Amino acid sequence: MGKIYDGIHRISFLIDENGTVEHVFDKFKTKDHHQVVVDYLKA
Structure with missing residues (x-):
């Protein structure tokens, strides 16, 4: 049909206690x- 679908x-976002996107x-x-997320926090 000619439509391009990119998906979902x-x-x-991981936000620190100051409200900054970490x-x-x-x-x-x-x-x-x-x-x-856990692996990122452990690294």
């Missing part, structure tokens, strides 16, 4: 999101 974009997570699967 999921973005998650990190943007944009490449993750919903079932693995928690582990991506």
Whole structure:
């Protein structure tokens, strides 16, 4: 039909106690999101 579909974009933000965006997570699967965040915090 000529329509271009890009899909769903999921973005998650890690915000510190001062309200500053510390990190943007944009490449993750919903079932693995928690582990991506935990791995980032441990690194």
